[in-house]
Amino acid sequence: MENISLELIEMLAKKMNERELNEITLEKGDEKITLKKEIKYITKEVINDKPISKEKKGNVVSTKTSEEKAKGNIVIAPMSGTFYRSPAPGEPHFVQEGDEVNSGDVVCIIEAMKMMNDVICKYSGKVVKILVENGEIVQKGDKLFVIE
Known part of the structure; x- marks a missing residue:
């Protein structure tokens, strides 16, 4: 009788990510x-339009981001996971702000279910803004880079 191999398990995990499945048996x-995906929830603090007392003003963060000011093509997260700017700790980043990239270049990786997935840039141009911090959890559809 044939056993379930590690290669088969890895292939199933990859297919789960490609087809955005949460569970497969x-x-x-x-x-x-x-195999089940671990679902992580990120909560974002919402600042309403009510006046803020003086003692709280120091903790208020601007809701305007550099992304809103930057113009260009946006590289979007193709899946949920952990965003990494380099292939391994201590290695150089794939791209820096100001770098020129070509369509097809790897700009970062997203770790999902212990698998490292290359994020390929669809645009050629200059990286004008990196919108995510290294090691940050991103959701599918989050904006990662601005390419001009």
């Missing part, structure tokens, strides 16, 4: 394996 003979 495989039964092979008397073996059964279930």
Whole structure:
């Protein structure tokens, strides 16, 4: 009887990410394996239009971001996971602000379910703004870079 191999498990995990599945179960003979995505929730503090007392003013963060000021093409997160600017700790970043990139270049990686996924830039131009901090958790559709 054939066992469920590590290669098969890795392939299933990759397919889960590609098809945005949250759970998959495989039964092979008397073996059964279930893969489930860990869902992390990020809460964002919302600042309303009410007046803020003087003692709280020091803690208020501007809701305007550099992203709103920058003009250009936006590189979007293709999946949820942890954003990394370099291929491994201590190695140089894929890109820096001011770098020229070509369509097809890897600009960062997103770790999802212990798998590292390259994020490929669809645009050629100059990286004018990096909108995410290294190690930050991003959601599918989050804006990562501005390319001009």
